[in-house]
Amino acid sequence: MLFSGTDYDLAPAKDEVEVTIIGPGYGEAICIHIGDGRWILVDSCRPQATDLPCALAYLADIGADLSLVAGVVISHWDDDHVRGLGDVIEACPDARVIASNAFKKDEFHVYAAAHKNPLTAKVRAGVKELRRVFELLGERRTPLTGGYPDRQIWAPGSIPLSHGADFSLWTLSPSDAEYENFLTWLSEEIPEITETRRVSVPRLRNDLSTVVLLSVGDIVVLLGGDLEEHRGKPEFGWSAILSSTGRHQSKASLFKIAHHGSLTGHHDDIWTKLLESEPVAVLAPWKLGGGQLPKKSDVERILALTPHAHSTATVHTRAAKLRDSIVKREIKATTKSFRSAAQIPGMVRFRRNVSASAWSTEHFGAAVPLARAHG
Known part of the structure; x- marks a missing residue:
């Protein structure tokens, strides 16, 4: 079992909507x-580098039929969001795969082929995983479904459901400006014919991140x-989404907070124009080296907007204890290297009957209310 707890392995009812987020492991999965x-x-994420992707482990635990997975969305290509994605897609033979329209461009496939060397610890980008995804789709002769602003991937009625509520799914980003900006960068990164093959360098900004809005009847999730x-670029990021008139206009009652709750993923108008008042909200923390999200100031900002916020794990802020020279020598004599233990993952599960007006919330593993994320 990926987690334990009362009713953890109880599958949702046929007329029940569930949104489950698992993380951090290495990344997050929904x-x-x-x-x-x-x-x-x-x-996708894994609890450890060699383990089954968390989504597959969870679905196995509750007895889900993987042939009924209708779609797999790749929000963006950062390594912490695609780890194990090839395994997920391979295990879900009938799933439609959705990602930024930029991944359909020949230039991106040339880039991925030229940068498929193993990544170093300091250079993280999901090129290797995406290469495997492309190969799987090629074997199936199934095209990637491109996401772009205001695109309705599934229209109401396209997936008939016995509960009678219509399902729809929209992609709201990346904006046209983000798309063009990425292609410009991509053309600069593709090596010349005589140039040595490179190691993939990640983008410093998440300019290809795909925001998804889905609805089941009156239930809307962002x-x-x-x-x-x-800031100052209305054609980029959340500003581009907020200014759009072609998107689904209903407000969401549940929000997977952008960019691990960081200030860079925040826009005041998200909370007034895209979300219901005091929505249910959730995030998965992020930690790499000395950096971690959310910060205490992020938690305070989010809790001022909604009291119904949750985190899949705590964020440890205590500095590592200094080891004296004798301890260091003993460690060096018995092992090649040492590093901090991986952050313990957790899971927040939200469920709501299609005729109900409120979400139920369950915590498993290291998950906590956001107010307790910084211990």
Whole structure:
């Protein structure tokens, strides 16, 4: 079992919507039940580098039928959101794969082929995983479904459900400006014919992050991915979404907070124009080296906007204890290297009957209310 706890392995009812977020492991994974055992999966993570991807482990624990996974969404190509994604797609043979329209460009495939060397610890980008995804789709002769602003991937009625509520799914980003900006960068990164093959260098900004809005009847969910706001650039980030008139206009009652709750993923108008008042909100923390999110100031900002916020794990802020020279020599004599233990993952599960007016919330593993995320 990935986790334990009362009713953990109890599958959702046919007329129940579920949104489950698992993390941090290495990254985060989201599993969404829309009814009748049908699922939408978003991104992927592993509890450890060699373990089964968390989404597959969870669905196995509750006895879900992977042939009923309708779609797999790749929010963006950062390594911490695609780890194990090839395994997920391979295990879900009938799933439609959705990602930024930029991944359909020949230039990106040339880039991925030229940068498929193993990544170093300091250079993280999900090129290797995406290469495997492309190969799987090629074997299936199934095209990637491109996401872009205001695109309705599934229209109401396209997936009939016994509970009678219509399901729809929209992609709201990346904006046209983000798309063009990425292609410009991509053309600069593709090596010349005589040039030595490179190691993939990640983008410093999440300019290809795909924000997803889905609805089941009156239930609306907004998944913020890692989309960041760029002050003074209304054609980028959340500003571009907020200014759009072509998107689904209903407000969401549940929000997967963008970019691990960071200030760069925040825009005041998200909370007034895209979300219901005091929505249910959730995030998965992020930690790499000395950096970690959310910060205490992020937690305070989010809790001022909604008291119904949750985190899949705590964020440890205590500095590592200094080791004296004798201890260091003993460690060096018995092992090649040492590093901090991986952050313990957790899971927050939200469920709501299609005829109900409120979400139920369950915590598993290291998950906590956001107010307790910084211990």
